[in-house]
Amino acid sequence: MKVTFPHMGNVWVILKTFLAGMGLEVIVPPPCTRRTLEIGVRQAPESACLPLKVNLGNFLEAKSLGADTIVMAGGVGPCRIGYYAQIQREILQDMGCDYEMIVLEPPDVHLSEVWDKLKYLKRRPWRKVLQGFILAWYKACAVDALEQEVMALRPLEAKPGLVDALYRKAILQIDAAGSKRQLRKIVRETVAEMVALPRQREYPILRIGVVGEIYTVLEPMVNLNLEKRLGAMGVEVVRKLFISRWINDNLFKGILPLPSHHAEKLAPPFLNHFVGGHGWESVGDTVAFARQGLDGVIQLAPLTCMPEIVAHSVMPAVQQATGLPVMTIYLDEQTGEAGLQTRLEAFFDMLQWQKGKRTG
Amino acid sequence: MKKIYLGIDVGSVSTNLIAFASPEEMLASVYLRTYGQPIQAIQEGLKQIVTLLGKAEVAGVGVTGSGRALAAVMTGADVVKNEITAHAVAASFVVPDVQTVVEIGGQDSKLIILRQGVVTDFAMNTVCAAGTGSFLDQQAARIGISIEEFGPQALKAKNPVRIAGRCAVFAESDMIHKQQQGHSLEDILAGLCEALVRNYLNNVGKGKEILAPVVFQGGVAANAGMCQAFNRALNIEVIVPKQYNVMGAFGAALLAREAKLESSSFRGFELIDRHFSSNGFDCQGCANRCEVVEFREGERVLARWGDRCGKWSNAVAV
Structure with a gap:
């Protein structure tokens, strides 16, 4: 059994470690590129949302590397991700692409649903599986610790790109690391190197929060490197979506003391209940960012994403109540970057203008 | 000097x-x-x-x-x-207390909301170019009138026909249908203007608060029919600045x-008098196959752009 999985930002580092810990041979799909998108789009239904298409591209690219089993995430909420795996399986079957698909999702009826699937996958004793899981968890924390540093340092660096170069190098080191101690060392040394880079300013010009659907937020190929673009303008990006926090919130039920979304406390009265995906969190996080005194918020979503459309529709009310400007960007197959860049620059100018008016 | x-x-x-x-x-x-x-x-x-x-x-x-x-x-x-x-800077110079800027150009349209001289919100057309200059150009050419005559003709309309404005393709087939039914050219042109304004307000305006003074600029502002359609739809007299087509x-x-x-x-x-040229090539470095543009003056490369990783754009000092 050679397993593969879809890409989402740096999640591959974590999943690879976890699946390898189960004693499986893991095939990481080639990084998401335009080619991935193209082959995914060709096979997927036109009206499906973007993540489904890119996932398909990942599976097809992994197939040519020899993968025969897919571990895919599912869901039982109102978001369409619940159908993804099933549709993708059908599409692959129709194409004559031979894959076994194992869907890990929150149990609908009984916990044994998940248990049985894990038992089916595992090739080593549970003790080893647990060790792999713990190492994967530490890797998630290491990746996110670095990511946060990168977001804070990008707007300050004198020559845009150097922080990202160190970051890319560190991700590969984290991938290769085998113990908590090594991971700590990698994070410590990389952060020290990043902090020592020459700077053009000591404070970011603006601080902008990013909220939205998790896939479009975490996958740079899909959001056209939004965070890098903002960083190069001198903007510190702040977000609450991190993979380690997601694991804590969804798999550990928030038992670890990590920052969380608290949509149930913050989103009302604008949005009073769960709407699927990250819609509720998007609204709650926007309120949290307003209280933190950020300058603006960008909401990201794949075109036709229902939960985020619900969130989008209450954003004007949030904006009015908090005074925090919100810009919503829907991402789709287009790779033309000029439109995004123009909107980001205009949003930047607008926020800076408003800030000048407030302070000056 | x-x-x-x-x-x-x-x-x-x-x-x-x-x-x-x-x-x-x-x-x-x-x-x-x-x-x-x-x-x-x-x-x-x-x-x-x-x-x-x-x-x-x-x-x-x-x-x-x-x-x-x-x-x-x-x-x-x-x-x-x-x-x-x-556009916002130009509009607020010409009309200092402007609260709304409607800008319709060749390929895109924008709406900019200002309050107390500061931009507070903006939108650009995303999925549809129906209301933009290119479409008007194309329709004028199809009917066989010059774009300059379009506006004055539309103003003569007595009873503008209803045309679906959601999509340029449907708008065109609707127009043809009305033409064949025998409606007058003026009524069809005025109807088209109204459809495009509706399209703009629905797609770009999307519930934003449009307050007077409204400045209407961009090439399409030359079209008196479009101005009148905006006046009617908004119930506000839009202001077209003298330099409407060069406001950017x-x-x-x-x-x-x-x-x-x-x-x-x-x-x-x-x-x-210098010789500038640009040419593109597909970078073969990874599967992104970025379309890199190289901009030259004579033989010298002035700049490159279009690559995602910075391999080419960082190679030349800009």
């Missing part, structure tokens, strides 16, 4: 240049078709400025529009700004003036 500020707006359909010594008094304004060749359009525009003003001393250059990156490298601009900011360039020049430069980095009017 007067020191002038230059503003250059390189758009998809038109390339506009303006020059002023003080913003109250426009010295020169040039409106050209881009015809997909921004380099030639910029050179031609600068040539016309020289013809109008002689080789004046340039105190600052601002560029905007979708071709701003190219224009900036080519001219050595001091300020490079996006279209939204440039005007805004860019204003921003260059605001920057209070010691000296301009303008590369001189000599660049009219």
